[in-house]
Amino acid sequence: MKRVVCPGSFDPITNGHLDIIARASSLFDEVVIAVLVNQTKSSLFTVPERIEMIKEVTGKFANVSVDSWSGLLVDYCKSNQINTIVKGLRAVSDFDYELQMSQINLQLQGVETLFMATAPSHSFLSSSLVKEIASNGGDVSAYIPAAIVSKLKSRVIKNA
Numbered sequence: 001m002k003r004v005v006c007p008g009s010f011d012p013i014t015n016g017h018l019d020i021i022a023r024a025s026s027l028f029d030e031v032v033i034a035v036l037v038n039q040t041k042s043s044l045f046t047v048p049e050r051i052e053m054i055k056e057v058t059g060k061f062a063n064v065s066v067d068s069w070s071g072l073l074v075d076y077c078k079s080n081q082i083n084t085i086v087k088g089l090r091a092v093s094d095f096d097y098e099l100q101m102s103q104i105n106l107q108l109q110g111v112e113t114l115f116m117a118t119a120p121s122h123s124f125l126s127s128s129l130v131k132e133i134a135s136n137g138g139d140v141s142a143y144i145p146a147a148i149v150s151k152l153k154s155r156v157i158k159n160a
Contacts, residue, residue: 001029004084004114007073009036010050011043012148013057014130016122020088023116025061032082033058037070044131044155057145074109085113090123131156 006021010033024031035050045053051066058064069076077083085105087098095115102113118125125143134140134156141149 002084003030003032003080003082004028004086005032005034005073005077005080005082006086007034007036007069009038009041009043009127010054011045011127012050012130012144012152013054014122014125014127014144015142016088016090016118016125018057018145019119019122020086020116021058021064022061024086025064028084028086029063031061031064031086032080033064033066034073034076035066035068037068039070044152044159049151053148053151056147072108074105074111077105077111078109083111085111087113087115088118089115090118090125135159 004024006024008017010017021031021033033054035047035054037047043050047068051068054066058066067080073085077085085102087102089095089098098113098115105111105113130140130143130152133143134152140152144152
């Protein structure tokens with residue numbers, strides 16, 4: 001069985017993330033979405049909240065599961081018998097960073113990284129941009145799953 005991991009912060013999950021997850025789920029036996037636990041980064045949603053939201057919007061994919069990790073992604077991969085990472089690329093600037101990460105992951109633990117070009121309709125999209133639009137009262141319904149819109153609006157209002 002070929003298992004892959006799609007890592008990220010998913011704060012919140014966007015339609016761009018879902019595009020990569022859907023495409024990976026059609027190519028691999030199992031896709032594990034690994035939510036980053038980063039104590040140094042301020043997140044809008046807690047890790048358990050992000051996991052719950054991701055489960056809600058990926059439930060239609062029978063071969064997708066959600067987990068979290070803290071530390072090196074390659075250590076997570078090795079401890080879970082996953083030897084491939086799938087990453088979405090929006091622009092050349094993503095590639096510069098992700099290439100370095102993929103090379104060190106390969107050298108550290110022999111974990112391969114596959115890059116998927118993001119669909120053009122999502123090439124500009126990031127969780128940070130979605131949060132900025134929402135925090136300024138903008139409509140984000142075209143950028144995140146419908147099930148997440150009210151949760152994001154509530155959180156932005158709560159944090160204002």
